[in-house]
Amino acid sequence: MxxxxxxxxxxxxxxxxxxxxxxxxxxxxxxxxxxxxxxxxxxxxxxxxxxxxxxxxxxxxxxxxxxxxxxxxxxMSFSVNEILCQQVIIRYRLAHAFPVGGEATFTEIANISGLSEADTRQILRRAILLGIFAEPHPGVVAHTATSRLLAEDEVFHDWVGANVDDLGPASAHVCEAMEKWPSSEEPTQTGFALANNTDKSIYGFFSDHPERAERFANAMRALGSRDDLESHHTVNSFPWGELGDGIVVDIGGSRGTVVTAIARKYPSLSFVVQDLEPVVESGRKNIPPDVAERVQFMAHDFLTPQPVKNADVYYLRWILHNWPDKYCIIILRNLIPALKPGARIVVNDNVLPTPGGMSNWKETRLRSTDLTMKAIQNSHERELDDWKKLFAMVDHKLELLGAEQPSGSSLWMMVLQWKGD
Ligand SMILES: C[S@@+](CC[C@H](N)C(=O)[O-])C[C@H]1O[C@@H](n2cnc3c(N)ncnc32)[C@H](O)[C@@H]1O
Structure with missing residues (x-):
């Protein structure tokens, strides 16, 4: 038996x-x-x-x-209160209310944060059960490694903030959005739009709210610091060296973290990082001096034609998964007039497994991202076949040379080549 x-x-x-x-x-x-x-x-x-x-x-x-x-x-174990705890901790900066390594009473934390003592106790006692903070003696709070991370790393603080204040409310409004706009493929008709009372897409909304855009960009940086999303996977899984003194355009490249890593290993290459205006501005300010000369930032909306002609590689990392198919086709077709023969488009993005095709934990993460894409942009993650069908719809002279998942990376490298004139 x-x-x-x-x-x-x-x-x-x-x-x-x-x-x-x-x-x-x-x-x-x-x-x-x-x-x-x-x-x-x-x-x-x-x-x-x-x-x-x-x-x-x-x-x-x-x-x-x-x-x-x-x-x-x-x-009965799925708890919405876990989100509430994180919201209060972030909004009232409770991890910053006393020093790492020190201790504070609920009253002291309340006095510094502006919360009432009762609210402070109620929230923190629940958070302690999540491993955020500890209560070494009754009524006395100390940091754990988790709350220390929030206290010491603003990028992680912003990741939790964006997760609970941008993505959480967006998810909470998806049902309403589906009722209001059934089967919509518009990034303006989403849970995010309803949660924020806007008729813009998340990125349109962020353009009007630079502080929210900044927090979201930080949240992306926090995600990017995960082993499976580190830039070195991109650096090591494409023959960048063969481009010699070529030009790489990173479309929607945020603050240029990935191109910085490529630039450091390949000193002959030059780069253009394109993104929306507020993101580009922040990228210019934060680009490390050792690569700054070879990395140009350019405000460009990828829903309009590509202004940088004849580059060797057009690189899109984590861009297309944000967009419903019809917009992905527009984004890719906008590149075609700029492509020289043999130019490559590298799509570095998520690929959904067939159900049960990977660790449950990893599949759960991907399927959660799938729903997040729904909540914020009416988009979705794609299986490899979905990607192939999508690329085939763009132009028959765009050939998929290969698609592979570098060892240890969550993202796949899908390389397309322009076979036209
Ligand atoms: C999920 S993030 C990916 C960022 C970066 N490629 C990475 O891998 O970390 C999507 C990026 O697309 C940018 N974006 C959104 N809409 C855009 C548009 N219409 N034109 C240019 N960039 C846009 C956002 O500002 C954001 O930086």
């Missing part, structure tokens, strides 16, 4: 956990801990085998938890 699922899971969790521990010891890495002085990220050396063990543990523990809760408690 085979072992029941719960013991099968717990045995595998035990085995994989001990493998991870051996790895930490062998590589002199700290053991995971949420103590205030614990590591701010999971200790790893970008090893794909360790990655697979790690996410197998995550999948198995989630499944075991679900089985042990049972369907009733599982269904």
């Amino acid at each position: 085979s072992a029941p699922r719960i013991t099968e899971l717990s045995s595998r969790i035990a085995l994989n956990t001990s493998k991870l521990n051996e790895y930490f010891v062998a590589h002199n890495l700290p053991t995971p801990s949420f103590d205030v002085d614990g590591p701010l990220d999971f200790p790893s050396a970008n090893d794909p085998d360790i990655d697979s063990i790690r996410f197998s543990i995550v999948d198995d523990t989630l499944e075991l938890r679900r089985l042990i809760l049972g369907p009733k408690l599982h269904l």
Whole structure:
């Protein structure tokens, strides 16, 4: 008789956990801990085998938890209050209310933040159960590694802020948007538009609200700091060196983080980073001096024709997943008049697995992004076949040379080449 699922899971969790521990010891890495002085990220050396063990543990523990809760408690375990806690922590900057390594009473935190003492206690006691803050003695709050991250890293603070204040309300209005505009493919008819009482798309709205655009750009930087989204995957998975002293246009390139990494490895290349005006302005201010001479920032709306002609590569990272198919076709067709023969378009983007085709944790993340795209732009993530169909609709002289997922990267590299004159 085979072992029941719960013991099968717990045995595998035990085995994989001990493998991870051996790895930490062998590589002199700290053991995971949420103590205030614990590591701010999971200790790893970008090893794909360790990655697979790690996410197998995550999948198995989630499944075991679900089985042990049972369907009733599982269904009742989805808590909207987790969002509320984060909203209050971010809005009232509670992680900044006392120093990292120090302690503060609820009254002291209330006095600094402007919240009432009762509200402070109510919110923080729930947040403590999420691992954000600790209560080492009754009524006394201390930081954990998680709240320390919020206190010390404004980019992560902005990631949580954008998640709970931009994406959360947008999701909460998706049902209403679907009722109001059934099957819409317009980025102006979204949960985000309803939540913000605007008739603009998220990016149109951000253009009018530079402080929100800045926070969202920071949120993207926080995402980009994840191992699986690091720029080095892009640097190492395309033959940039073969372009010699060529030109690369990064379309919707935000503040130029990825091109900075490419520029550092390939000193002969020049770059143009295009984005909307407020983002470009911030990019110009923040570009590191060692690459600034080779990186030009240009305000350009990619829904209009491409002004930089005859570049070697037009690079789009995490752009097309934001847009419904009909707009992706416009964005790609806008490049065609600028393309010289042999020019390449590199689409560096998410590819959905077939259901169950990857770690449950990773698939959940991708399918959540899929819904986020729905909530903010009426867009969606795509399977590889969807991408192929989309590219085929753009122009028959645009040939897909290859599509691959670099090892350890969440994003795929899909390389198209212009076969026209
Ligand atoms: C998801 S972010 C990706 C940013 C960057 N490529 C990366 O990988 O981190 C999408 C970017 O598209 C830009 N964007 C949105 N609409 C645009 C438009 N119409 N023209 C140019 N850029 C736009 C946004 O400002 C944002 O920087």
